Amino acid sequence: MDVTETAPEASLLGSVRTGAASRCDFKLSCRVNDTAISSPHSSFILGDNHLAHFFATGRFLGRALLEGNVTRFHLALPLLKIILGQPVSLSDLEFFDPETYRNLVWVVEHDGVDALGLDFIVWEQLTTADGSTQTVVVDLIPNGRDVEVTDANKVLYWIQTHCRFLSAEAARARI
Incomplete structure (x- = not known):
């Protein structure tokens, strides 16, 4: 089942699913070794409300995971460790x-x-x-x-x- 078919926020969630949030020009994340890491420069590029973009992206990804949908948004292992509270080496x-x-x-x-x-x-x-x-x-x-x-x-x-x-x-x- 496609994420864009089940979510009312189809256009934005669809863009997350297709990888728009993982491109450096989206300014939320950059790709290193084919995985997404958060961009350290988002506040300077997007302005004072840059955290709202991360919050929205996180909600859409969380919703996709809760509904059992597969996305092409691959998070880097260290980022997953940080989210789960595991030590990073x-x-x-x-x-x-x-x-x-x-x-x-x-x-x-x-x-x-x-x-x-x-x-x-x-x-x-x-x-x-x-x-x-x-x-x-x-x-x-x-x-x-x-x-x-x-x-x-x-x-x-x-x-x-x-x-x-x-x-x-x-x-x-x-x-």
């Missing part, structure tokens, strides 16, 4: 950002990371509603820009804080 970050995942694995596997000059911050490139870009510095820990990453703190602190930020804190309001 370093290997789960490969779904969100494969390049960042490879870089974090390299840091874990090699010694002498203090020579890289890393600190406990993340630089985010945000796109505003008018199309311009803005770079924002996010501290992963209090005063993170003043704390250097060393071999002693790289796994316990830097990798864990990156995992937490990239998987949960950056998407907390949208989930």
Whole structure:
């Protein structure tokens, strides 16, 4: 049975079913490894009411699941873990950002990371509603820009804080 045949909200639910919500131009999510992850830039692109879009999409997907309908909207495994309250590991970050995942694995596997000059911050490139870009510095820990990453703190602190930020804190309001 097709989702669009059973739902009164056929046009919007149909667009969710056909994958419109999983395209980057819809601004709610992006596709990585053929799965949908929530877009970290939705508030800058859609404005102050961006969370209403996530709420509506979640309701339509929830309704489709409750009615036993199959959608082509594939959520990334880490996103499902976050929704279910399960811990997200370093290997789960490969779904969100494969390049960042490879870089974090390299840091874990090699010694002498203090020579890289890393600190406990993340630089985010945000796109505003008018199309311009803005770079924002996010501290992963209090005063993170003043704390250097060393071999002693790289796994316990830097990798864990990156995992937490990239998987949960950056998407907390949208989930």
